[in-house]
Amino acid sequence: MVALLTIVGVVVAVFVGFNIGGSSTGVAFGPAVGSRLVRKTTAATLFLVFGFLGAWTVGRNVIATMSSSIVPATQFTPLASVVVLFFTGLSLLISNLYGVPASTSMTAVGAIVGLGLASGTLNQALMFVILSAWIVAPLFCLGIGVGVGRYIYPYLDRYVAFTTFTLQFVQIDRSGTVPRPSVNPNASSRDIVGSLLVVVIACYMAFSAGASNAANAVAPLVGEGGSLTVNQGVLLAVFAFGLGSFTIARRTLATVGDEITELPILASLIVSVVGGTVITILSYFGIPASLAVSTTSTIIGLGWGRASRAATLSELVTPAPERSDFEVATGALITSRSEEAPVSPTIGDIARYEEPPERPEEIPNVPDIGAEGPADLDENSLFNPAAAKRIATMWILTPSLAVAASYPVFVFL
Template sequence: MVALLTIVGILVAVFVGFNIGGSSTGVAFGPAVGSRLVRKTTAGALFVGFGFLGAWTVGRNVIATMSSDIVPAIQFTPVASVVVLFFTGASLLISNLYGVPASTSMTAVGAIVGLGLASGTLNQALMFVILSAWLVAPLTCFLIGVVVGRYIYPYLDRYVAFTTFSLHLVQLDRSGTVPRPYLNSNASPKDVVGSLSVVVIGCYMAFSAGASNAANAVAPLVGAGGSLTVDQGVLLAVFAFGLGSFTIARRTLETVGDDITKLPILASLIVSIVGGTVITILSVFGIPASLAVSTTSTIIGLGWGRASRATALAELATPTPERPEFEMATGALVTSRAEDAPTGPTIGDIAREEEVPEVPDEVPEVPDVGAEGPADLDERSLFNPAAAKRIVAMWVLTPTLAVAASYPAFVLIL
């Protein structure tokens, strides 16, 4: 019976890792594939490689926290492990059904909390730290996004450009016996540097995803049941990531995903750097946290900050009848240049092979903070307030439901 439950647990863990690999590969390498810098197969290989590096290094700290610190490792019997993984997999299903980037990490922790409450072994001090991190991390990402969007992004957007290619950046000369790689003839040195930055940051996102998500797939199996060692757990998680990266991720990379298609490449890189760095820091300290939550919070903050640039801080704090309370509209990321200086291409534009307008030789000055910006500032929207509320509600709801559902299940089992 124990052996059967172990096999079931491993299969469920592979299912969880399979879905994580499929979705995270698109998030990490969507910009690079959409810009034709790397192929989908290359993106999958890079994600697996750097995801393994993140899981094998700082990811061990998160596995240790989720497998033995929130509740004692002895509580992870084969049955308990399967139940925790079941609720983790269910969170992925809910997230996909509602189209909201719900946190697999938060839901997995919620199921473990249910186990701790039912067994009376929950480490309350550690949970206070984790809950505090869940509040501080997205708030930090949001505030960084606001500052960058309001004060820095317009200047970066004005002078940092990303070239798109009708063919991939790296081509293969197959005329000889051994294929010889060479750079696209249309690529200038500036294009190569910009292109490499997109790929490098994609690899960094893969590292962060591996560090934070490996525990979601295998932590319960690394508990006291002795089903897997930490090394075996990491290898199993990365194997499952790879299955997702080379299968279902191909469709995600092809469509480039609704969550990022409207983001300019520059904005997506800023989001990746901020969200990935926050999650990597938390992973170093062994705190499970959500990469999706951090990146989404950065997107909202970046767009809010950009859209609020034309309004002074004093006016934002004191709405008047002539100027109603400011509403968040992240379409400002897309229409951030002056009308005669079009913004850089969005990932969706490239994926749909739409013609990208050229940036004029003479770029107008960036308007000062508080000055009127482009007239079409809010025509396109990435996130509206209603959508943001729905996303935040799902972030709170999914781990809460995991606790509420897993607690009675563990009461019956234990």
């Protein structure tokens, strides 16, 4: 019976890792593949390599927390491990059905909390730290996004350009005995620098995803009396990531979701750096946290900060009578897509193989804060309020349901 449960646990762990690898590869390398900087197979390979580095180094700390610190490792019997992994996999299913990036980290921790409450072994001090991080990290990302969107993004948007190539960025000449790689002849020096930046940040995102997500797939199977050692758990998680990267990720590499398809490549890089850095730091300290929550909070902050440039800080707090109708949209990063402003391709452009408007010969000055009127803001938003509310609701609901559902199961067991 124990051997059978162990096999079931490994299968469920592979299923969880398979889905994580499929979705995370699309998020990390969507801009690079869509811009034809790397091929889908190359993107999957890079995600596998850097995801492994993240899981093998920083990810160990998160595995240790989830396998032995929230509750004692001895609580993870083969049956308990299968139950925890089941609820983690169920969260992925719910996320896919409703199209909302529910956090597998939060759900996995929720299921473990249910085990701790049922057995009376929950480390309450550690859970206070983890819950505090779940509140502070998104708010921090939101604040960084607002600051960058309001004070920095408009200037970067004028001077940083990203090119979508008709042919692959790296060409392979196979006419000779030895294949010879060469850079796309249409690429300028600025294109080369921008392209390398996109790929490097994608690899960094893969590192962060590996660091934070390996524990979600294998933590219940690792520890004292567990089915796997830490090294074996990391290798199993990365193997599952690879299965997802080379299969289902091919369908998600062109776009990262309907709600953010109009995200400019420049914005996606900022989101990746901010969200990835926050999660990597938390993973270093062994705190399981959601990469999806951090990146989405950064996107909302960027859009709000960009839109808020239409008013000064005093006007935002107390609108002037002549501007009483002023309202800041939830997202307005694509307001730069006006006739006078230079334009970078968005994720939606590259997914639909559309060409963005041509950049003007003369780059206009960035309007001062408060100089733009409400009419200057694009009514479209990257994250409309209804979408943001639905996502926030799911972030709270899925781990809460994991606790509520797993607790009676573990009491019964």
